Amino acid sequence: MDFLFENNILIEEEIILNRDDFPMLKKNLIYFDNGATTLKPKVVVDAIKDYYESYTANVHRGDYDNSIRVDEVYESVRDKVKLLINANSSDEIIFTKGSTDSLNMIVFGFMRYELHKDDEVILTKTEHASNVLPWMELSKEIGFKIKYDLLNKVTPMQYGGGMNENFSSNNSVAYAALPSRLEAGTPNISGVIGLGQAISYLLNIRQDNIYKYEHNLRTHLVEQLNTISGVTIYNEKSDSGIVIFNIGDIGAGDVSTYLNKYNICVRSGNHCTKMLKEELQVDSTCRISLYFYNTKKEIDFLIKKLKSINYDDFKYN
Secondary structure, three states: OOOOOOOOEEEEOOEEEEHHHOHHHHHOOEEOEOOOOOOOOHHHHHHHHHHHHHOOOOOOOOOOHHHHHHHHHHHHHHHHHHHHHOOOOHHHOOOOOOHHHHHHHHHHHOHHHOOOOOOOOOOOOOOOHHHOHHHHHHHOOOOOOOOOOOHHHOOOOOOOOOOEEEEOOOOOEEEOOOOHHHOOOOOOHHHHHHHHHHHHHHHHHOHHHHHHHHHHHHHHHHHHHOOOOOEEEOOOOOOOOEEEEEEOOEOHHHHHHHHHOOOEEOEEEOOOOOOHHHHHOOOOEEEEEOOOOOOHHHHHHHHHHHHOOOHHHHOOO
16 A cells, blocks of 8 residues: 555644544554544543453442442543533433434434424434434324423333332332433443543544534545546535545445555445435435544545546446
């Protein structure tokens, strides 16, 4: 591979980033699939490893030292999330398995009991499947308008340990206050601890710096893609770090496979937004999703390889 980093310290557009913080980047990898998942800095990996090696215990269950330490570390992450998203209270922070779990909780745990037959839900065809399919299922029962963050009215979808204050044989149950009420059973403790470290890492860099840097990277990427004959960019005016495109008649999957030969990771397909193809009138696209550990050098290398594509190799019978 003919792409090498000159150094591991990136100093561009107000960001000072040590690329050594991200072990995956040591594999000489160009990672442009951040929309699917982002790379993890070593401090996050180390925090999860430390939990498993140094003080493993369940959370909110024990009175011994390890368990108390887990409680303290776990709950401190709520305060970090509150700071990151500017929530009113740490009690508003509910830890779930992920965005899909959270969206289903909103749809089936809250909106199911708030919507009526003549209401309306407004969605776009660019929504992720996790924010489409739950509404579609609920629409079989009702018909909608979206209203949202009202956690005290959310009915628990899972029942078990940790989400109740007490219960007895006469079927009387008293559920715990938020946030415990919506976190039944053993949570993803190591994941929450890792999240806390990730938030600290991001806050140290500052979100406004990340946004400015991503915006400059995206501007450079779009400018360079537009120098390639046959490229169509479908979201050129978007404000995100995501760029979706195709090159002539070459299938998106073929472009992705071709770039993989040079350790360049991009996404191809319909990106969990299967209705979007109705608007774009194309079955699939290539997606580049940038993040603050990407560089203009990586983009330039990508462009170099896209310009060297031999169209004859992709002719279809």
